[in-house]
Amino acid sequence: MTLAEVLSIIEGKVISSNADLSKEVSMACGADLMSDVLAFTHAGTLLMTGLTNPQVVRTAEMAGIVAIVFVRGKLPPPETVALAEEKGIPLLASKYTMYETCGRLYQAKLPSCGLFQLTSDLWSNDSSTSC
C-alpha cells in the first residue's frame, strides 16, 4: 500500500515537507512504547503513535520504519518535523483515535507485524520475549 493510499484511508494530512507519498508500506504497527517499536517491527512498517517528540523519529530511523502517523489529531513540535525531514521519514496525521486509525488500515488489508505468544506479566525466570 502506498502512503498516498494510507492518507486517503485515514483521511489524514501530510505534516512534513518533501514527503514522498509513492513510498510503499507492507505492514503496520500501533504503539506508544518506543521499546516495543524497536522490538516488534520489521523494515517496511508504518508506525501509528500518539507520541510526538523527536525520539519517535530516532526510533523510526533505527527500526527502518517507512513513515509515521500521529493519531488523535496530535501535531508534532517543529523539532520533530525538522528531524524527520532531515532523515527523510514522512510524517502524517489523522484526526481519528489510535483504534480507529489502525482499524481503517486493517480493514483496507494492511497487515500487522505478526503475532505474539501470551507472556505472563508476573516476573518469572522465563524471560522469553517473542521477537
Place this chain on the structure above:
Amino acid sequence: MVVTKVQEEKSKGETKPHPEVTKLQELVYELKIEQVMTRKVITVSPEDSLRHLKEVLRLNRISGTPVLSDGELVGIISIEDLIKALETGEIDVAIGEKMTRNIQTVYADESIVQALNKFASFGFGRLPVINREGKLVGILTQGDIARGLLRQLEMDYHEEEIHRYRASHIFEDIISDQTGLILRYKVRSQDFMHCGEAASKLKRALERLGAKPATVRRIAVASYEAETNLVIHTTKGGELIAEIQPERIRIVAVDQGPGIPDIEKAMQPGFSTAPDWIRELGFGAGMGLNNIKACADVMNLDSKVGIGTRLEIIINLA
C-alpha cells in the same frame, strides 16, 4: 512472465519475518511503466490503408501500432489484422475498418505489475501507455519490460558491487594481523534532545561499509537502546564504543555510575527504574535490555554500584 502472489504465512503463535520476496518481484512493483516503455511511438491514422500499414511495420520492424486521429488514440492495429486482410483481399481498405477499437491501455505512472497482469489476461502483444490526461505518451511490449528489468538489475548489481568493494576495501587494503575500526561516541546524561545520534551515526557507518540491511537494523536497535540507557540512567554520562572487524562488531556502552544494584532484576522484562518524565517520552518500559539481548549474538552486562556499568554487545557480520 507471471507474478506470483506473495503467500501469506500461517501464524504459528509467534512473529515470523516476512516471506522472502525475490528481487525481480520487488522490481516489478517498484519500477514504473514510464521507466521501461518506448517513448518514440510509431502511429498510423484510421484513414491510412492497410497497404500503408504493411510498409510502416516492415520499415520499423514492429508488429503493431496505435491508431491516432487528431492526436487522440482511437484504436490499435497489429500484423494479425494485416494477415487476415491479405487473406480476404482487403489490403487497400482503410485501417479504421479493421482496427481494434476497444483498447486496453496502461497509465505511465503505474507499476509494471499492472501491465504484466493485463498482458496475462488479454494476451495482447503491446499496450499503449497514456498519461492521466489521456494523452498517448508511449508504447509497452513484454520485451520492453524484460529489457527494463534487466537494466535495473544491472544497475542495482553495480551499486551492490561498489558497496562491497568499499567494505572489503578498508579491511583488505589495510593490512595487519587483525584490522579493526574503532568508533567512539560520547553520550551525555539526561540529554534526550541528542539521544540516538550516536546510534544513528554508527548505523550510517555500517551502511557505508556495506553490512547487510537486516544486520544493520539489529546493530542500530541494540546500540540505540544502549545509548538510551546511558542518557536515562547515568549520573555523568558515558561512552558508546564500536569496534568493527570484517566478521563481527563489538559495541561497548560504559559509564561511571550509578551502577545496577541487581542485574538479574534489571534483565526482567517490564522492570524499570526510569522516572515518569522518561516514560512520557515513550521509553522506560523495562524492555531495553531484552531488546538488546534479542538483537545480539552475545551480550554481557557487568555492573558495580558506585563504580559503573559495562554493557558488551557482539553481533556477527559475516
